[in-house]
Amino acid sequence: MERPLLSVIGGGAMGSALLRRWVAVGVYPAAQMALREPDLDKAVALQQELGIRLLADPSQAGESEILFLAVKPQLFPAVVAEMGRLSATELVISIMAGIPLQQLQQAFPKQKVVRTMPNTPALVGAGITAISYGPGVTPMQVEQVEKLFRAVGEVVTVAESQMDAVTALSGSGPGYLAVILEGLIDGGVQVGLPRPIATQLALQTLAGTAALLQQENLHPAVLKDRVTSPGGTTIAGIQALEQAGVRGALMQAVRAAYERSCQLQGS
Incomplete structure (x- = not known):
């Protein structure tokens, strides 16, 4: 089976909402998107609803080109430990509040990393997402990131030092x-x-x-x-x-x- 293009870790409120929107607007074919969600009932329900793939093991997430982290910040260390080395992933995108780019880069030293802050209107395609890019992110990867978040609203690029202000406002x-x-x-x-x-x-x-x-x-x-x-x-x-x-x-x-x-x- 062809490896997924995008793997989402975390099928909670925001993770599932983003997946639904991406499938609805055809950002990527559902078959090219995969989900790792430890709550099996929730994972199966999303698979049946959207037609996405499920990852039975966290390490499988590293086989995708893009890794999307939608877990609670306190779970981040455990998630990194479970995934192990990312074999094929080139880009890691995080929506975790309070996890800076430096920490993301330490966890994924061979990947390009991106920190984002969407807001809840993204659930209906009317959100706005602030994006901070880590070192070395290519123009093509910027396009990939903006493609994902423009599907759920508007995007704005900010310095990471402004992320706390973004959190407070939007x-x-x-x-x-x-x-x-x-x-x-x-x-x-x-x-x-x-x-x-x-x-x-x-x-x-x-x-x-x-x-x-x-x-x-x-x-x-x-x-x-x-x-x-x-x-x-x-x-x-x-x-x-x-x-x-x-x-x-x-x-x-x-x-x-x-x-x-x-x-x-x-x-």
């Missing part, structure tokens, strides 16, 4: 926005809207605003000025937001997440 950002949405929905209910309608209005308002800003390349302040008429409803609401310190609270949230990410990477 990695943790969906959590912040979920809290904001919940507050908007509750506000709608408070002023008399049925919760399902308040939810629909809030969700579409967030999605539509993001699409408008992106498509027209607008600064958020420009859009804010467009929708605030003198003495109107929007400026009254914005005044309430400023009095509550919402802008500062969001900046503090990013700072707190950044500091925590730095702590975890140092631990």
Whole structure:
């Protein structure tokens, strides 16, 4: 049997979501993708759903051209020990938070290594992934990496020193926005809207605003000025937001997440 092109280690929430997306958009044929997942029931279910191959032994992952690590960071040393020497792998891609390029390179000294930080909207093809490349990654390998992550959203290349900031903004950002949405929905209910309608209005308002800003390349302040008429409803609401310190609270949230990410990477 022909060796797989891509082997994924870890079939958890993000690993399985990425595999589903890659199969759905045809990044690679399902038969050229393999999965190593110790939970046999989960592995078999994904195999039956997607038509991918399963790796019975971790060492088989080293037979693929690309190794994709989607395990929890604390499992990384054990996974490396189980795989042993990678016989054919040329490129190792990691989505593990807190595992720096230097540590990846020490574990895989003969391979090119790449560190990435996708976020949860990748599950529906609307994510953004920050990518940091290790030494010697070739232009062709850059294309391979971007092909994988463009299938689940946008990509941006950053210096590895910026990865903690990426984690604090786009990695943790969906959590912040979920809290904001919940507050908007509750506000709608408070002023008399049925919760399902308040939810629909809030969700579409967030999605539509993001699409408008992106498509027209607008600064958020420009859009804010467009929708605030003198003495109107929007400026009254914005005044309430400023009095509550919402802008500062969001900046503090990013700072707190950044500091925590730095702590975890140092631990």
